[in-house]
Amino acid sequence: MGSVQIVTTILAAAITAVAVWLAVRAVMKMTAVIRLGQPAPERFGDKGARTTKMLVETAGHTRMLKWSVVGAAHWFVMVGFIVLSLLVLEAYFEVVTPGGGLPIIGHWTVFGLVTEWIGILGLAGILVLMAIRLRNRPTRPGGLSRFTGSTMWQGYFVEWVVLLVLIFGFVIRGFKVATDHFEYPVWATPLSHAVGAALPAWSAGVSVAALIKIAISMTWLIVISLNVTMGVAWHRFLAFPNIFFKRDPAKPAGSGLGPLRPMTSQGKPLDFEEADPEKDQFGVAQVEQFTWKGLLDFSTCTECGRCQSQCPAWNTGKPLSPKLLVLSLRDHAYAKAPYLLAGGGKDLTGEEKGTQEQLAGVDVLAMAEADRPLIGTAEEGGVIDPDVLWSCTTCGACVEQCPVDIEHVDHIVDMRRYQVLIESSFPSEAGVMLRNLENKGNPWGAPQNTREDWTKGLEFEVPRVGEADDFEYLFWVGCAGAFEDRAKKTTRAVATLLHEAGVKFAILGEGETCSGDPARRIGNEFVFQMLAQQNVETLNEAFEGREKAKRKIVATCPHCFNTLGNEYGQLGGEFEVVHHTQLLAHLVATGKLTPVQPVDGGVTYHDPCYLGRHNRVFAPPREVLGDSIQGDLIEMPRNSERSFCCGAGGARMWMEEKIGKRINVDRVEEAMATGAKTVAVGCPFCSTMLNDGVNGKGAGEQVEVVDVASVLLRSVRPAGAPGDEKESEPVAG
Numbered sequence: 001m002g003s004v005q006i007v008t009t010i011l012a013a014a015i016t017a018v019a020v021w022l023a024v025r026a027v028m029k030m031t032a033v034i035r036l037g038q039p040a041p042e043r044f045g046d047k048g049a050r051t052t053k054m055l056v057e058t059a060g061h062t063r064m065l066k067w068s069v070v071g072a073a074h075w076f077v078m079v080g081f082i083v084l085s086l087l088v089l090e091a092y093f094e095v096v097t098p099g100g101g102l103p104i105i106g107h108w109t110v111f112g113l114v115t116e117w118i119g120i121l122g123l124a125g126i127l128v129l130m131a132i133r134l135r136n137r138p139t140r141p142g143g144l145s146r147f148t149g150s151t152m153w154q155g156y157f158v159e160w161v162v163l164l165v166l167i168f169g170f171v172i173r174g175f176k177v178a179t180d181h182f183e184y185p186v187w188a189t190p191l192s193h194a195v196g197a198a199l200p201a202w203s204a205g206v207s208v209a210a211l212i213k214i215a216i217s218m219t220w221l222i223v224i225s226l227n228v229t230m231g232v233a234w235h236r237f238l239a240f241p242n243i244f245f246k247r248d249p250a251k252p253a254g255s256g257l258g259p260l261r262p263m264t265s266q267g268k269p270l271d272f273e274e275a276d277p278e279k280d281q282f283g284v285a286q287v288e289q290f291t292w293k294g295l296l297d298f299s300t301c302t303e304c305g306r307c308q309s310q311c312p313a314w315n316t317g318k319p320l321s322p323k324l325l326v327l328s329l330r331d332h333a334y335a336k337a338p339y340l341l342a343g344g345g346k347d348l349t350g351e352e353k354g355t356q357e358q359l360a361g362v363d364v365l366a367m368a369e370a371d372r373p374l375i376g377t378a379e380e381g382g383v384i385d386p387d388v389l390w391s392c393t394t395c396g397a398c399v400e401q402c403p404v405d406i407e408h409v410d411h412i413v414d415m416r417r418y419q420v421l422i423e424s425s426f427p428s429e430a431g432v433m434l435r436n437l438e439n440k441g442n443p444w445g446a447p448q449n450t451r452e453d454w455t456k457g458l459e460f461e462v463p464r465v466g467e468a469d470d471f472e473y474l475f476w477v478g479c480a481g482a483f484e485d486r487a488k489k490t491t492r493a494v495a496t497l498l499h500e501a502g503v504k505f506a507i508l509g510e511g512e513t514c515s516g517d518p519a520r521r522i523g524n525e526f527v528f529q530m531l532a533q534q535n536v537e538t539l540n541e542a543f544e545g546r547e548k549a550k551r552k553i554v555a556t557c558p559h560c561f562n563t564l565g566n567e568y569g570q571l572g573g574e575f576e577v578v579h580h581t582q583l584l585a586h587l588v589a590t591g592k593l594t595p596v597q598p599v600d601g602g603v604t605y606h607d608p609c610y611l612g613r614h615n616r617v618f619a620p621p622r623e624v625l626g627d628s629i630q631g632d633l634i635e636m637p638r639n640s641e642r643s644f645c646c647g648a649g650g651a652r653m654w655m656e657e658k659i660g661k662r663i664n665v666d667r668v669e670e671a672m673a674t675g676a677k678t679v680a681v682g683c684p685f686c687s688t689m690l691n692d693g694v695n696g697k698g699a700g701e702q703v704e705v706v707d708v709a710s711v712l713l714r715s716v717r718p719a720g721a722p723g724d725e726k727e728s729e730p731v732a733g
Ligand code: SF4
Pocket: 307, 310, 311, 312, 313, 314, 320, 321, 322, 391, 392, 393, 394, 395, 396, 397, 398, 399, 408, 409
């Protein structure tokens, strides 16, 4: 060992020792913070599916590859990080001796070849990512940046570290080539040989370059260890457990979508018959009341802003960005942690748990952070502004896009639950809807005895359950379908089509009440459970003696479809629920319904969030339309998984939209820009919102918003169906 190698070895060992010590301390701190969360025992089941999902999602970059260039570039950088970590390890041999290398594999040409090409592709990948970050920087003129609110220096720092580590990997190899210490052939390592040809035969070059590479890597480790909230770096480690512990690993994608988690206290579902707000946790009022998975979610956020770029609230000027919400919760959790870890915290009656002695050593900033209300305005020092909390439509675009499977909707609803159930604090206009649900069983407060009014004037009798026990499908009409004028047309169209196709169906009529979706999404789990239990009882009775496969329900409202199919199981109601577009697609495909006259004038389709993203029903409505219209369906730029919300979900239907541009107007403008004369929908709420948007723009004469079922009915029965007020008019053209 020469004198240069003695110095490089000592320096490499010193900086590594400091970095490792800080990293161990940081990992212990993060673990302690995450462990402050509430139990989530359900996250430990199904380990096989979890492992498979984690490997598939990370190795396949299943979310990010939808953003193809970014996804591909990030994939090479990720693989580069994992594989080229071996080269950082190798650098420790190279600081000791210029000819050093990893034992066994370090002398293998295949190792040289693989690392060479991963290095080259990693270089290309990181340059692409740097260019994308620069091009999308928040300070660029014009346009919304997905990086707005992200900590930009951290992103730049991480990218420069990756770039320099990769470059120095080739510089080390170049010096090895130049000093004749390199074993791999030119065909396997062309770039290393090219760099070597340009470098002098400096004998100490390998060890010095290896020391620089180690110093850069360890500086990175020191910086991230001193910044435990630096998700852009820590996600390299945290993404694995965060994906492993995702909500439902068996689901194909977006597993944080569909059903909401039941309310839990100490990891157990809350039973409202026995629950006591002084003993049981009702939603989330303090950051430590999220589960540990919630705290892991917040720690894992990479600040990439994909969620923000898709959020309808953010895109229409509301204060809600799912990214900024997650970052606020993360920063608050870590800032409050010293107080909590010292034994501080409020019990469920609001009393301080920590003793004076315990809290004596807690620094003043952590104590001040602990005093901030989780939900509150800027004047109140709140962590999350009420306008942020109530702007969410629960559309799920954020969850769908997040590459590390953060479950934003669950966290938002958990915070709403506390606000509604304990604080009675929510947009006042939604109070009418909740009162109507409690007193009348529907959000409009319509009399229950008018639930069957939509059947009047039909040319056939609509059977009720009990009158016709041999029904195949129970037709769940839903409150909108029964009481709202436009939705009633869809109900009548579906009933007519089912009748025409010879499907045996029956309705509950006055036995039906609201599915409970708006109550659950606004956070009133108590009202949801009341309505849901009543419906589960009614439905179990209607299907008595039938196995699950024969307990079939067809629903026209995606919110009912989601609630009945995905959430009633939490209350003992197991049913096979289909959306009407799925059943209609099947009836057309099997020849039970035959479209005869294509509807013309151009048709576009708006994916309802609770049908598409939440339940992945994308194809059936398109199939029905494809069979019913002239020419091809005209897709809007934002469609399918990336569809843009209508603005009504998350009980937003019953709240005023006071801030920014109206979401429905934004969506209608996109639909109208396609030039289509018909905007087909598959949800009564989308129908209302988009109709309002069209009318608001004074375009009611040029564009019609209509359900997929009505389009099909007009094609099946061009002469018109009784009861369809539009029956005598051609749809368009
Ligand atoms: S669910 Fe939709 S509205 Fe709510 S934060 Fe996510 S993207 Fe935004």
